[in-house]
Amino acid sequence: MDTMEQRRNAIVEFINEKGNITFAQLEKKFPNVSQMTLRTDLKALDEIRKIVRVHGGAKSVEVVLGTDDYIGQRAVRNVEEKESIAKKAIEFIRPNITIFLDSGSTTTELAKIWPDQPDFIFTSSMLCAMELSKLKQPTVFVVGGELNKYSMSVCGLQAIESLKKINFDLAVLGVTNYSADTGFSCGVLMESYLKQTALKQAAEKIVLMDSSKIGKKSTFQICWLKEVDMIISDQNISSDFQIECENAGVGLL
Numbered sequence: 001m002d003t004m005e006q007r008r009n010a011i012v013e014f015i016n017e018k019g020n021i022t023f024a025q026l027e028k029k030f031p032n033v034s035q036m037t038l039r040t041d042l043k044a045l046d047e048i049r050k051i052v053r054v055h056g057g058a059k060s061v062e063v064v065l066g067t068d069d070y071i072g073q074r075a076v077r078n079v080e081e082k083e084s085i086a087k088k089a090i091e092f093i094r095p096n097i098t099i100f101l102d103s104g105s106t107t108t109e110l111a112k113i114w115p116d117q118p119d120f121i122f123t124s125s126m127l128c129a130m131e132l133s134k135l136k137q138p139t140v141f142v143v144g145g146e147l148n149k150y151s152m153s154v155c156g157l158q159a160i161e162s163l164k165k166i167n168f169d170l171a172v173l174g175v176t177n178y179s180a181d182t183g184f185s186c187g188v189l190m191e192s193y194l195k196q197t198a199l200k201q202a203a204e205k206i207v208l209m210d211s212s213k214i215g216k217k218s219t220f221q222i223c224w225l226k227e228v229d230m231i232i233s234d235q236n237i238s239s240d241f242q243i244e245c246e247n248a249g250v251g252l253l
Contacts, residue, residue, distance in 0.1 A: 007030070007033065007041065008044065008045055010030075011026070011030070011041055011042070011045065011051070012050045012051055014026070014029055015058050015060050016060045017216070018060075019059065019060055019177070019187075019216060019217055019218055019219075020054070020057065020058070020060065021057050021058055021059075022056055022057040023038070023039075023056055023057050023058075026038055026042075026058070045058075046058070081210040081212075081234035081236070082105060082109045082210060083109055084234050084235070085106055085110075085208050085210060085232050085233060085234060086110040086112070086113055086208075087113065088232050088253050089110050089172065089206065089208060089232050090110070090113060090114075090115070092206060092230070093110075093114065093115060093117075093119070093170075094169075095115075095117035095118055095119060096117075096118055096119065097119055097120070097169035098119070098122070098166065098167065098169050098170075099119055099120065099121050099122070099168060099170045099171070099172065100122050100123070100163070100168045100170070100171040100173075100198040100201070100202060101121055101122070101123040101125065101128050101132075101172050102123070102124060102125070102171075102172060102173045102174045102195065102198065103124045103125035103128065103151060103152075103154075103174065104125070104153075104174025104208070106174055106208045106209075106210065107123075107125060107128055107172060107174050107208060108125065108127045108131060110128075110172065110208070111128040111131035111132050112131050114131070114132055114135060114138070116135045116136055116137050117137050117138065118137045118138065118139075119137075119138045119139070120138075120139050120141070121138050121139070121140050121141065122141045122142075122143060122166060123141070123142060123143070124143050124145075124153050124155060124159060124194060125152065125153050125154075126147070126152040126154070129142050142154060143158075143159040143162050144158045144159055144162055145157070145158045145159030145160075145162075146158075146159075153191075155188070155190045155191050155194050156190055157190075159194055160190070160193050160194050160197050163194065163197045163198055164201065166201055167201060167203075168198065168201050168202040168203065169202070169203050169204065170202060170203070170204045170206065171198045171199055171201070171202035171204070171205050171206070172206050173195055173198065173199070173205070173206070173208070174207075174208055174209070175207055175209055175213065176218045177214075177216035177217055177218045178209060178213055178214050178215075178225075179214075179215055179216060180225075182217050182221055183221050183223055183224040183225060183227075184207065184209075184221070184222040184223055184224075184228075185217055185218035185220060185221050185222055186218050186219075186220055186222060187218045187219050187220065188220065189219075189220050191220075192220035192221065192222050195222045195223075196222060196223060199222075199223055199227065204230075205227070205229045205230070206228065206229065206230045206231075206232060207230070207231050207232070208232050208233075209231060209232070209233055210234050210236075211233055211234050211236040211238070211241075212236075214237070214238065214241050225244060225248045225250055226248040226249065226250065228250060229250065229251060230250065230251040230252070230253065231250060231251070231252050231253070233252065233253070237252070
C-alpha cells in the first residue's frame with residue numbers, strides 16, 4: 001500500500017463490502033501491515049466515523065445505523081441509479097390510495113418527484129416528509145417514535161404499533177442489503193420490525209434497491225424475496241438476480 005490514506009481507504013472498502021469483520025480477517029487481508037498499525041487505523045477511522053470499532057473487529061457505518069446510514073453520505077452515492085429507480089417507481093403511485101413510504105435516500109428521490117395528487121402517505125422519513133410537504137393535494141403523516149439523527153428517520157415501538165392500525169394499499173420499502181440465503185436485511189433490529197409491519201399491512205409490496213446492495217448481508221432479516229411483489233432497480237442488475245426474481249414470481253423493473 002503506497003500511503004496511509006490509500007491503506008485506510010482500502011480498509012473502509014473492505015469493511016463496507018463485508019458489513020462486519022473480525023480483526024483476524026483484517027490481518028489476513030493486509031498481511032504486510034503490523035497489528036499495531038491496523039489497530040491505529042481502525043481507531044482513526046472510527047474517530048472520523050468511516051467505520052465503527054467493536055470488540056474484536058469492526059462494522060460498517062451502514063450496518064450499525066441501518067438503511068440510511070449517514071444520510072448525507074448515502075445521498076451522494078449511486079445518484080444516477082437512485083434517480084432512475086425513482087422515475088420507474090412513479091408509475092406505481094396511483095391517486096387516492098394509502099401508502100407507506102419508507103426512509104432512505106432512494107425513497108427520498110421518489111418523494112422529490114411525487115405527483116401532486118390526493119394520497120394518504122405515511123412515512124418514517126423526515127426528509128421524505130419535507131419533500132412531500134411541498135405538494136398541495138397529498139395528506140402526509142409521519143409515524144411517531146424515536147428520531148435517528150443520522151438518517152433523519154423515525155423508528156421504535158411507538159412507530160411499529162401505529163403501523164399495525166393502518167391498512168396500506170402500497171408499501172414502498174428501502175433495504176440495506178440482499179442475499180439469496182438471508183433475503184432482504186438491515187443493520188438495526190427495530191428498523192427490521194418496522195419494515196416487516198409495513199409489509200404485513202400492505203396489499204402491494206415494492207422494494208427500491210440499487211444493484212450495489214445485491215450479494216451483501218446485514219444483521220437483521222426483513223423478509224424473503226418471495227414475500228414482496230416487485231423489485232425496482234437499476235440497469236446494472238445481474239442476470240443471476242433476474243433469475244432469482246423469476247423463480248420467486250417477483251416482478252423486476
